[in-house]
Amino acid sequence: MPGPEPMKPDRLSSSPPRAEDRLALRRAGEQFEALLIEQMLKTARPDNAGAGNEWRAIADRHMAEALGKASPFGIASLLGGRQ
Template sequence: MRIEAPSPAVAPPADRGEVKAAAEAFEALVLQEILRSARTQGLSDSPLVAGGEWRDLADRHLAEAMAKGAPLGLARLLGDALRKGQRA
């Protein structure tokens, strides 16, 4: 009796739009954590936004807007790496 190893699961290639959206979402999460960390240090308190959930919501939307503008470039780098991995 011969037992063969299972073939590795390979995800179907994602289109450019999906890769870009995933990379931007990741960059937004990183930026959101940076903003949250800055707030805990008292570096970016704003009198316009109250604490708690409203502040988290404001941070998330700010991070998403910043990620679309790619200030850190993480989305581009991650997208390039994901596309290279699909070709390999």
């Protein structure tokens, strides 16, 4: 059984990405940056057991999401272009 036909240069699209594709890529970049920031915040503090840790984790998550939307590392901008 033959495999899939390899892509040829004339079959590749040279049109620019659509606006909704750029927006989806930008959002994915923001979410990825938020995940990185959340992990950095978690590892920056000592691991102490207690009731306060849950609240700290919630605060870290919200801070990471807000910072991720600002795209401090530039990943979202690289993926989705400047908005």
